[in-house]
Amino acid sequence: MEESLTTEQKIIEAAEGVFLTEGYAGARMQQIADRAGINKAMLHYYFRSKDKLFELVFRHKMKQFVPQIALTLQDDQLSFLDKLDRFVMAYLEMLRKNPSLPLFILSTMNRNPDLMVHFKIEVGQMVVQVMKDEISKGKIRPVDPHQFMLTLVGMCIFPFLARPVFMGIFNLNQEAYAAIVAERHLHVMQYARAILSVS
Amino acid sequence: MEESLTTEQKIIEAAEGVFLTEGYAGARMQQIADRAGINKAMLHYYFRSKDKLFELVFRHKMKQFVPQIALTLQDDQLSFLDKLDRFVMAYLEMLRKNPSLPLFILSTMNRNPDLMVHFKIEVGQMVVQVMKDEISKGKIRPVDPHQFMLTLVGMCIFPFLARPVFMGIFNLNQEAYAAIVAERHLHVMQYARAILSVS
């Protein structure tokens, strides 16, 4: 196993780790440098400032957070519920690998909503259109697409936001909470079917 | 209209405003002092340190966040769904008045999970017990209380966490998003009925 990462890559990985857990205000350039195994001055040599480095990390993580998988709701011949099933599965799996991603994105966006203008996102309008089409074809029950998506995506994300609070309130240990997250997929789809299925 | 607040009260109000929107790391003692209309030195005269002041604010906000209204799930003769309805209504109303409360609590708890031990919370165990009783009596369908509460509470909280991101993704303006929040209660209860109602 060789050390094949370039200095630039090592910095970005370290910066992601620190910014994700500490946020912009809580992060320290020294901490990032230590984690990358290099000197503090190198950070500025490669990325000029803390702001620039943060922006780079944020853009990357934002792309990861906004589920591009949702684009697959359009094509192929699966039923809408089956497409949702595939989407929820993939999104939950991504979140399990990046448990601190949601809080990082939502915190950053709340403290700086203007950042949103930099992201041209068409996935939202597309999903709304697909749902309206399905409704007009009578394939799913008539529901407000915004409310539905807010709930569906929220059901996936919320367990990763509320982890410490829920562990405290319900007196759960690590394993018990991991089990809840592991079974989350079933409950999300139970919601989707209950709300969308035509009788 | 007289200026009847004591200096201590003015500081606490100012500190709440600043800590809630900026978080601990992002908050500045100078900012709190300005907002309270007093001097920076006064903050330390009254509360010794930033840590102490933050801890005071956090304890207060934590009590607000953990829905003590849930305790009303025990008493009186309303059906479980009617009690839930009352709970969801009250909790959503509180959140509308304190829209930045969820992100503040969840951010703080994620970056310092140990804080949870200071809060003796029995509301979680109580809710689980009440649901188990209702299930065994055949009043509601058998569901995992943890999954159900995670969804129910998440449905209330999530719109306040994801506001800027969702406004961006679905291209919504302030009014449109406010309308979604205003109608949220209906969709939360639609979920509860769909999952719990015995057929």
Added chain:
DNA sequence: GTCTATAAGCTGATAGAC
């Protein structure tokens, strides 16, 4: 490219006059 040394500014906290 990588390092050490250091500048420049900010931040929490204190001292001391009134």
Added chain:
DNA sequence: GTCTATCAGCTTATAGAC
């Protein structure tokens, strides 16, 4: 109790040797 002045330490960023 409230203020001004100031300290000590930290944090980002740069200068300059190698």
